Amino acid sequence: MYPLFRSLVLLLIAATAAQAAPLVEHHATAPDLMARPDLRLQQQNxxxxxxxxxxxxRQVIRARAGAKQAGKVGKAALILPFDPLGPGSRIRVTAELFLPPGTPANSIHLFDLECKFCGQPGNPGLRLYLRHxxxxxxxxxxxGGHAWADDSAPALTSGRWHLVTWDLRLGTDAAPGHSQVYLxxxxxxxxxxxxxPDVPAERAAIDRLQIGITANSNPETVTLYLGAVTLERWP
Known part of the structure; x- marks a missing residue:
């Protein structure tokens, strides 16, 4: 991890030091992340x-996902499972991302926080993606009906590393959650x-992270490099 990015991660962690200590896993390099015992790879075209x-x-991870074909999107993502997190819990994902020059920066899903075992088809959850x-x-x-139609975030710049953080408090319609994204x-x-997910309360949870190119809806191949990844959970 570059010094600037390391200092930003430490500041984010320090900002929540007064809370109950989170469960933290930090993967500084590609070999470290790929060695996670229960890691799964999703490679669809x-x-x-x-x-x-x-x-x-250093060594990083290169994700390359092909064009959408016959209604199927290209995928090249890492799947990190964890114990289910329900209403009132919190999760924060921080990752270094690099888009090479010439790669489309539209219709690329980067992070999925979803529930594999909620008893619903399609692994319901939230997605963080790039639009233009x-x-x-x-x-x-x-x-939820639709994306939060918020285009106020600045555009990522290709050819350089960015640090993306997604801090998510889990909630329902009755007790709303909170989504914060940092660039x-x-x-x-x-x-x-x-x-x-909009399911009975006893099954409303998330239990895995997908990260990389979780979906490529472009008519061409896209490439993304993934550097250090930190996953923090407050059950």
């Missing part, structure tokens, strides 16, 4: 592999509302 940092000397280079949150798969340490999206 896509590939994941360790690769040299395009602008540095800007980060947005999609709630369609939890019954390079600066708050760029702040929304409140349902953040859990």
């Amino acid at each position: 896509g590939t994941l592999a360790p690769a040299p940092d395009p602008v540095g000397a 280079g800007r980060l947005r949150v999609d709630r369609k798969k939890i019954g 390079d340490g600066k708050s760029v999206l702040d929304n409140r509302g349902r953040t859990l």
